[in-house]
Amino acid sequence: MAKPWAVILGASSGFGAATGAELAKAGFDIFGVHLDRRGTADLVAAAKKGIEDAGGRAVFFNSNAASDESRAEVIAAIERELAQRDDKGQGAVRVLLHSLAFGALKQFAADKPEENLTRAQFEMTIDVMANSLVYWTRDLVSRGWLGQNGRVFAMTSSGGTRVLPAYGAVSAAKAALESHCRQLTLELAKKGVAVNAIRAGVTDTPALRKIPGNERLIEMAKERNPGGRLTTPEDVGKLIALLTDPRAQWLSGNTLGVDGGEDIVG
DSSP states (O other): OOOOEEEEESOSSHHHHHHHHHHHHTTOEEEEEEOOOGGGHHHHHHHHHHHHHTTOOEEEEESOTTOHHHHHHHHHHHHHHHTTSTTTTTTOEEEEEEOOOOOOOOOSSOSSGGGSOOHHHHHHHHIIIIIHHHHHHHHHHHTTSSOTTEEEEEEEOGGGTOOOTTOHHHHHHHHHHHHHHHHHHHHHGGGTEEEEEEEEOOBOOTTGGGSTTHHHHHHHHHHHOTTSSOBOHHHHHHHHHHHTSGGGTTOOSEEEEESTTGGGOO
16 A cells, blocks of 8 residues: 655754654655755755655655745645545545744844834744644645544644743744644544644754754753753654554644653743
């Protein structure tokens, strides 16, 4: 039988890359969407190699996952790939992972008005890091590619309930993302699709390194975490692969902490 596919948004590094490799080990082929320039070509190559070394096929698209036009182009390319199957792609996609980390890190009310978060930056952050989950999910579901025993995962963070300097737009996006997961759970339950948000602990990823004061965040996490270390992308990838097991079908509508207990420590 043909292998199932996973669609990973943000596939070239961090959680997306690690999850791609873990899902390949579990018997998946990967459609990866990423937005990278020449300077990060090595990351893309490494992510694809991780999938292929694990026995999976890696079909990557260097595209803006938050753009309607780009999403339509990727969906069309996926459709051409799946059209070669006897089932024409029905139920072919078992997993969608939303791991997009691109947003504006600015204050709402800075001392200097010119340093404030703009309306365009605010709306872009919410659209990329939250709303795009809805658009990708319904595109896959409406075509019958994602259905019975399907899984949708979205990467959130403790920022969904906590605040950091200059993190307001991203925090709002994470809160919205978790809300979207709950709504999708309600709407897709009868189609057999389980939807969960994954709240990783502090993880040393390219996205974290862009947050002001990230060095202190890393130090505090190591001190607070009962395991005495940071969460790794591989920790998250392994859990996601585990949750694709059919026996986990009834686990839906949750925000799942993958942090070794970090979030419970005051």
